[in-house]
Amino acid sequence: MKIGCDTCHATFQFDSNLIKSDGSLVKCSKCQAIFRVYPPNAADRRKFPRTKTRNLIAHVSVDQNGKKISQVLAKAIDISKGGILLETPYPIEAGLISLMAVDKDNMLFEIKADLIYCNKMESGVYQVGIRFNGTELQVLNFVTRLIKEYNHRKNSMQMAYTQSNSP
Numbered sequence: 001m002k003i004g005c006d007t008c009h010a011t012f013q014f015d016s017n018l019i020k021s022d023g024s025l026v027k028c029s030k031c032q033a034i035f036r037v038y039p040p041n042a043a044d045r046r047k048f049p050r051t052k053t054r055n056l057i058a059h060v061s062v063d064q065n066g067k068k069i070s071q072v073l074a075k076a077i078d079i080s081k082g083g084i085l086l087e088t089p090y091p092i093e094a095g096l097i098s099l100m101a102v103d104k105d106n107m108l109f110e111i112k113a114d115l116i117y118c119n120k121m122e123s124g125v126y127q128v129g130i131r132f133n134g135t136e137l138q139v140l141n142f143v144t145r146l147i148k149e150y151n152h153r154k155n156s157m158q159m160a161y162t163q164s165n166s167p
Contacts, residue, residue: 001013001014001015001016002014003026003037005028005030005031005033005035006033006035006052006077006078007028007031007033007035008028008030008031008033010028010030010031012028012029014026014037016039019037019038019039020039021039023036023037023038023039024036024037025121025122033123034121034122034123036127048080048081048082049080050078050079050080050085051078051079051080051143051147052077052078053076053077053078053079053146053147053150054075054076054077054150054154055075055076055101055146055149055150056073056074056075056076056101057073057074057075057076057084057086057099057100057101057146058071058072058073058074058099058100058101059071059072059073059074059086059088059092059097059098059099059100060097060098060100061092061093061094061095061096061097061098061115062095062096062098063095063096064095064096069093069094069095070090070091070092070093070095072088072089072090072092073088074086074087074088074092074128075087075088076146076150077127079143079146079147080143081132081136081139081140081143082131082132083113083116083129083130083131083132084099084113084130084132085127085128085129085130086127086128086130087125087126087127087128088125088126088128089124089125089126090126091118091120091126091128092115092118092126092128092130093115094115095115096112096114097112097113097114097115097130098110098111098112098113099111099112099113099130099142101145101146101149102149103145103148103149104149104152104153109141109142109145109146110142111132111134111138111139111142112132112133112134113130113131113132113133113134114130114131114133115128115129115130116129116130116131117129
């Protein structure tokens with residue numbers, strides 16, 4: 001089967017028989033990033049398709065009494081209508097989670113969410129799976145704004161790079 005690195009997007013042929021039923025961690029031979037791959041039948045288990053992104057996300061986690069448990073700046077790896085995969089330098093604690101981002105007009109947008117898992121990777125960073133718990137409209141608004149912001153910043157950077165390298 002063909003797999004793609006989540007970091008550098010290099011693609012490789014990989015023997016699907018070597019992958020555990022719940023997924024396996026693999027290391028990219030090009031950039032050395034570690035990411036999870038799933039067997040072909042398990043990869044389709046997701047309810048919603050995922051979109052790759054690289055947005056910065058602020059997170060605050062509070063307990064039932066409203067006391068702050070943790071606060072982390074994270075990088076979004078991918079997002080869907082069901083949730084988001086984050087990469088953080090510190091673990092995210094369980095509790096009520098609020099995810100926040102800023103759009104190109106410096107407008108803050110946020111959504112409430114639940115922690116699904118927080119795994120420390122060999123590289124020392126944490127991969128965090130989070131499920132949104134807002135209404136369908138709130139989730140769709142957050143996901144759409146985050147993807148639009150990522151595409152806007154990516155396109156702006158590409159245009160600036162092209163202009164700086166033109167004669």
